Amino acid sequence: MGVWTQPDDLDADRPAVVMISAGVVHRAGPWRLHTQLARVLAGDGFASFRFDLSGIGDSERRTDVTHLREAIGLDVSAALDYVSERCGVDRFVLLGLCSGAHDALLSAVSDPRVVGVVAMDLIAEMRNWQHHLWHVGKRFLSGPAWRRLLTGRIPRLPSVMKRTSSQPQRRRRRDLGLEGVRPPLPRVELAGILSRLLERDTRLLLIFSSGLEWNYNHGSQFEENFPTLARHPNLTHHFLRGADHTLGAREDRAAAVECIREWLSVGFAR
Amino acid sequence: MIPLFFGEWERRLFGAYDPPQGIDQRLGVIVCYPVGPEYYRAYSACQWLARRLAMAGAHVLRFDYYGTGDSAGDMADVTLPDWQRNVEEAVEELEDLANLRSVAAVGLRFGAALAASVADTRDDIDRLVMWDPILSGIGCLRELESLLVPGRSADRNPGEPFELKAEFYDHAFIDSLEGFVPLQRHASLPPTLIMSTRSETAYQDVIKRIAEAGIDHSLALRPGPCVWDESQDIVNSGVPVEALTEIVEWITKAA
Numbered sequence: 001m002g003v004w005t006q007p008d009d010l011d012a013d014r015p016a017v018v019m020i021s022a023g024v025v026h027r028a029g030p031w032r033l034h035t036q037l038a039r040v041l042a043g044d045g046f047a048s049f050r051f052d053l054s055g056i057g058d059s060e061r062r063t064d065v066t067h068l069r070e071a072i073g074l075d076v077s078a079a080l081d082y083v084s085e086r087c088g089v090d091r092f093v094l095l096g097l098c099s100g101a102h103d104a105l106l107s108a109v110s111d112p113r114v115v116g117v118v119a120m121d122l123i124a125e126m127r128n129w130q131h132h133l134w135h136v137g138k139r140f141l142s143g144p145a146w147r148r149l150l151t152g153r154i155p156r157l158p159s160v161m162k163r164t165s166s167q168p169q170r171r172r173r174r175d176l177g178l179e180g181v182r183p184p185l186p187r188v189e190l191a192g193i194l195s196r197l198l199e200r201d202t203r204l205l206l207i208f209s210s211g212l213e214w215n216y217n218h219g220s221q222f223e224e225n226f227p228t229l230a231r232h233p234n235l236t237h238h239f240l241r242g243a244d245h246t247l248g249a250r251e252d253r254a255a256a257v258e259c260i261r262e263w264l265s266v267g268f269a270r
Numbered sequence: 271m272i273p274l275f276f277g278e279w280e281r282r283l284f285g286a287y288d289p290p291q292g293i294d295q296r297l298g299v300i301v302c303y304p305v306g307p308e309y310y311r312a313y314s315a316c317q318w319l320a321r322r323l324a325m326a327g328a329h330v331l332r333f334d335y336y337g338t339g340d341s342a343g344d345m346a347d348v349t350l351p352d353w354q355r356n357v358e359e360a361v362e363e364l365e366d367l368a369n370l371r372s373v374a375a376v377g378l379r380f381g382a383a384l385a386a387s388v389a390d391t392r393d394d395i396d397r398l399v400m401w402d403p404i405l406s407g408i409g410c411l412r413e414l415e416s417l418l419v420p421g422r423s424a425d426r427n428p429g430e431p432f433e434l435k436a437e438f439y440d441h442a443f444i445d446s447l448e449g450f451v452p453l454q455r456h457a458s459l460p461p462t463l464i465m466s467t468r469s470e471t472a473y474q475d476v477i478k479r480i481a482e483a484g485i486d487h488s489l490a491l492r493p494g495p496c497v498w499d500e501s502q503d504i505v506n507s508g509v510p511v512e513a514l515t516e517i518v519e520w521i522t523k524a525a
Contacts, residue, residue, distance in 0.1 A: 001273060003284075003340050024505055026313050028339045035340060058271055058286055058317060 001058035002051025002079060003027060004087070005038040010047055015091040015115050015268055016083055017041055019050040020076065020100040020107075022246075026057025030097065030246035037095075037257060044261055045270070047089060051079050053103070069106065076107035084113075091115045093203075093264070098123060098245065099182045105193050108202060116203040116267060118260055121245055124185035126216045126225055134218045184215070191226060198232050203267045206237040207256055211245025236263055271320075276333075276363040283356055284340035285333040286317070287367060288324035295327035296371040298364040299521060302357060302381030305410065308498035309338060312378055315497040315509040319376065322514060326522045329368040333360045335384075350407070350446040357388040361395065372396040374521045379403065379498055380410040387452040389459050397524055398462045399517050402496065405476050407450030453479045462487040463520050467494045467510045490516050 019034045021027065027050040028035045034050040041048050053075045055061035062071045076094070084090050093116035094104035101119035108114040185193075197204060208216045219239035223230035230237065238259050243252035272289065275282040301316050303309050320330040334341040335356050337348040361373055374397035377385030382403035389395040404410050453459070453476075462485055466473055470491050480487045494510030496502055 001271070003273075024314070025310055026339075028334075030310070032339070036344075057313060058273070 001027070002049050002082070003035075003038070004047070004049050004083070005042050006047040006087070007042045007045045009045065010087065011045060011270060012088040012090075014046060014089075014270065015093045016087070016089040017046055017048040017093045017095055017118075017264070018076070018079055018083065019048060020094060020096040020103050021051075021053045021056045022097040022100040024056055027052045031248060031253075033097065033247060033253065036253075037260070040257055040261065041264070044265060046264060046268075047087065049079060049083050051075075072103045073107055073110060076103065077111060080111060080113055093118060093268070095120075095260070097121055097247075102182045102185060105185075105190075105197070109193055109196055112200065114202060116205070116264075117197065118205045118207070118263070120207045120247075120256065121209050121212055122185065122190075122206065123182060123212065123215065124190045125187040126221055128221065128224055130224050131215075131217055131221060135213075138217075187225065191229065194226065194229050194235070198229065198234055201234065203263075204235045205260065205263045206235070207240060207259060208238070209240045209243035209245055209247065209252070211243060234267075271317075277356070277359045280342065281336055281352075282342045283333050283336065283359060285331050285360065285363065286320070287364075288320045288330040288332075289368075290327045290329055291325050293327045294329075294368075295522060296369060297328045297522065298361075298368060298370040298373040299323050299328045299330045300357065300360045300364055300373070300375050300385070301330060301332040302360075302375060302377035302385045303332065303334070303338075304379035304381050304404075304498050305335070305338070305353075306380075307500065308379050311500070311502075311504055312498045315514070316378065318509045319514045319517065322518045323521065326518050328374075328522065329364060329370065331360055331364045331367070333363075345443075348443050350443060350450055353384055354388055357384050358392070361388070361392070365394070372524075374399065374524075376401060376517060376521075377403065383407075383410070383450070383452050386457075386459060386462075387450075390452065390457050396460050397521055398460050399465060399521065400462060400476070401465045401513070401517065402467055402498065403464065403473065403476055405451075405453060405479070407447035410450075411444065411447050453483060457483040457485065459483070459485045461485075461524070463517065464489045465513050465517055466491050467496050467513050469493075490520075492516060 019029065022030050029050065038048040038050055052059035054071055065071045065074065080092055090113055092114050094108050094114055095118040096104035097120040101122035104117050105119055108117045194204065206222060210217070219241065222237045229235055240252055240255055243249065247253040247256050272287045274285045274287055276285055277283045301320055303316055304312050316332055320332050323330045333356065335353045337343040337345045364370065364373065373395050375385040375389055375395050376399040378401045382400035383405050385398060386400060389398050462480060464473055464476060464487060466489065477489060492510060492513035494513050495507040497507065497509060
C-alpha cells in the first residue's frame with residue numbers, strides 16, 4: 001500500500017522520491033514526516049511514493065520469503081516497478097529514516113534505477129575514539145559535573161565512561177524503540193555499500209541527528225570514520241545538532257526538509 | 271483493503287475500506303483512530319480489527335482525521351468540530367459505498383469520544399464501541415502534552431500556536447479540547463460496549479457517566495496489550511486478540 005504524490009507538471013526525466021517505512025511506523029512517517037515531505041517536494045517538482053513495507057501499516061505480510069532483508073529488497077523493487085509502470089518514471093531516489101535508511105542503502109545497491117539515497121539517522125557502527133572524547137568532554141563540561149567538582153565530589157573516569165559501554169547502549173536502543181528493528185550496519189559493510197553506490201554515480205545524502213548520541217555525537221564523525229568517502233563530490237553529510245531521532249522539533253524538521261530540498265534541487269535539476 | 275479519498279477535495283480524507291468477505295451482513299462499521307502518538311502506535315491493531323470485521327461480513331471504513339496521516343491539511347488548521355464532521359463524513363461515505371441495514375462505530379481512546387459525540391447527534395449509528403476510551407478533551411490534551419518537544423514549556427501564550435512534536439496546534443483547537451466533554455446528562459447513545467484492556471477500575475468514571483445518562487451499556491474487561499500505550503513494546507507486544515474478537519462478536523451478533 002502506498003500513496004503517490006505528484007507535482008502539477010510531472011517531469012518523467014526527474015527521479016521520483018520513494019519513501020521507505022521507518023521502523024514499524026506506517027507510510028505517513030514519524031510525526032507525519034513523509035506526508036509533509038511529499039507535499040513540499042511536489043511543490044518543488046518532485047513526485048514521490050510513500051509506502052508500507054510488507055507487514056507494516058496496510059501492506060500484507062509476505063509469505064513467499066522468510067528472510068527480512070530479502071523481503072525488503074522485494075518490497076522496494078516492487079514499489080519501483082509499480083511507479084515505473086504507472087507513471088513512466090524510471091529513476092529513483094530512495095529515502096528513509098532509521099531502519100528506512102538502512103533499507104534504502106541496501107536496496108539501492110542491488111537496483112541500478114536508484115540514482116540517489118537520502119539516509120536519515122542510519123544506525124551503523126560509527127563510534128570512534130573522538131566519539132568517546134566528545135562524550136566524556138560533554139559530561140565533564142556539564143552543569144552537574146561542575147557542581148560535583150565545586151563541592152569536592154569529583155566524578156571518577158570509570159563512571160563517566162560507563163555510559164559508552166555496550167550494555168547501556170542496548171538499553172538506550174531499547175528505550176528509543178530500536179531494539180529488534182535492525183542491527184547496526186557494520187562499519188566495513190557500510191563503507192562497501194557507499195563505495196559501490198558512489199562508483200556508479202549514485203548521489204548520497206546522509207543526515208545524522210543528536211537522537212542517537214550513543215552512536216553519533218559530533219559533526220565531523222562521519223569524515224573521521226570515512227575520510228576518503230566523505231570527500232567524494234557525490235556524497236553530502238549533515239549533522240543536526242540537538243535534533244531528536246524522529247526530528248520532532250519543528251525547526252529540526254524544517255532544517256532536515258530544507259537540506260533534502262536543496263540536495264535534490266542541486267543534484268537533480270531540470 | 272481498498273484505499274480511497276473522500277469528502278471535499280480541498281479537505282479530502284484518506285480512508286481504508288475493507289469490503290465484506292463471504293456473506294454481506296449489510297453492516298457498516300467505522301473505526302475512529304486515537305490521536306497524537308497513540309494514532310501511530312494503534313494503527314496496526316485498528317487494521318487487524320477492520321480485517322476481522324470484514325471477515326465477519328461487515329463493510330469497514332477506517333479514516334485519517336483532517337490534518338493527520340494521509341489526509342489533507344495540517345494540525346495548525348484543525349478544529350475539534352472538523353474532526354467531529356470527519357466522523358460524520360465517514361458514516362455518510364460508508365452509507366454511499368454500500369447498501370447498509372445498520373451502522374456501528376468503534377472508537378479507540380479519543381476516537382471513542384469523537385464517535386460518541388457524533389452518535390449522540392445522529393440516529394443512524396446503531397451500536398457504539400468505546401475501546402479504552404478517553405472521554406474528555408482534557409484527557410486528550412494530557413496525551414498530546416506528552417508530545418511536547420523536550421525542553422519546551424507547556425505554558426501557552428494567548429494568540430500563539432502550541433508546538434508539539436513537529437506540528438503546531440492552533441490555540442482555538444486546544445481551547446475547544448479543554449471544554450469538550452461528550453456524554454452530558456442528556457446524551458442519547460445507541461447500545462454501547464465499553465472495552466477495557468486495562469484494569470477494572472480504569473473506566474469507572476466513564477461507566478458512571480453512561481449509567482447516569484441511562485444508556486444501555488455493557489463493560490468487557492479483557493486485559494491485553496494496550497497498543498496505544500507508550501510504555502508497551504510496539505514491535506513485540508502484538509494486538510489484544512481477545513478484546514478485538516469480542517468487539518467483532520458483539521457488533522456482528524447484534525446485526
